[in-house]
Amino acid sequence: SLILLAFFTPPLVLIPVERRTEVKLNIVKDFKEVFKYREYVKWLGVRGFMSTAMMMLTSTIIAYIEEVVGVEHSIASVSFGLVLVLFVAGSFPLWGRIAKKRGKGYALSRAIVLLIATLFLVPVPYFIGDAALRLIVGYLLVAVGAIAISAYVLFPYAVIADLAHWYEVQKGESRAGLFTGFEGIPINIFESIAYAVTGFLMSLPPAPGVEYTVGLLLWGFVAAFFAACALAVLKRTNIDPFLRRG
Secondary structure, three states: OHHHHHHHHHHHHHOOOOOOOOOOOOHHHHHHHHHHOHHHHHHHHHHHHHHHHHHHHHHHHHHHHHHHHOOOHHHHHHHHHHHHHHHHHHOHHHHHHHHHHHOHHHHHHHHHHHHHHHHHOOOHHHHOOOHHHHHHHHHHHHHHHHHHHHHHHHOHHHHHHHHHHHHHHHHOOOOHHHHHHHOHHHHHHHHHHHHHHHHHHHOOOEOOOOOOEOHHHHHHHHHHHHHHHHHHHHOOOOOOOOOOOO
C-alpha cells in the first residue's frame, strides 16, 4: 500500500487542474433584456391570464361535477380524469395540424374562443331538472373544454422555444434559459390571484333551491373573462416568428 501511495501521490501534484470559471450574474441586465423583447413580454401576459383561468378551472371542476352535475364523489374524480386524458391527448393531432397550416397563434386563438364559449355554459346543468340529461350536458361541457385546453397544454413550450430562437437569431445571444425561467414569475402571481378569486366565489351563499354555493355557477364567467384577456393580448402577439405568411 505504501508503494501504491508513492506512485499515485506525484500525479496529484503534477496533473494540471482545470480552473473554475466564475459566472457573474447581472440580474438588472437580464430584466432589461426581458422587457425589451416585446413579443416575449406580451406572451407573458397571455400565459398569466390563461394561468388564472386554468387554475380556477382545475380547482373547482371536481366540486362542480359533484354538486352541479350531480356525480358521486369517487366516480366524479375517476371519470373526470378519464375524460380529461382522453380528450386532451386525443386533440393534440388536431391542434398540431392546424398549427402546421396556419400557425400556433391561429390554433391557440381558436382554442381560447372555444374555451370561453364552454365556460359561459357552466351554469346550464343547474337549470336542467332531468338527472340523466344534466349528466350528459355536464360531461359534454367537460369534453369540449378539454379539447380547448389541449391546445394550451401543447403550445407554450414550443412558443418559448421559438421566441428564444428568434431572439438568438436577431441578437446573436442565447437567452433560452432566462426566457424559460422568467416565465414562471407571472404564472405564479396570476395563479395566486386565481386562488383568491376562487376562494371568494366558493364563500358565496347557496344558489336558489340547492345547497351548494352560487360560486359554482359563476366561476365560469370569471374564468372566461381572464381567458378573454389572454385572447386579446394573444391577438397582438406574434408567437410564430418563423412562420411563412402567404
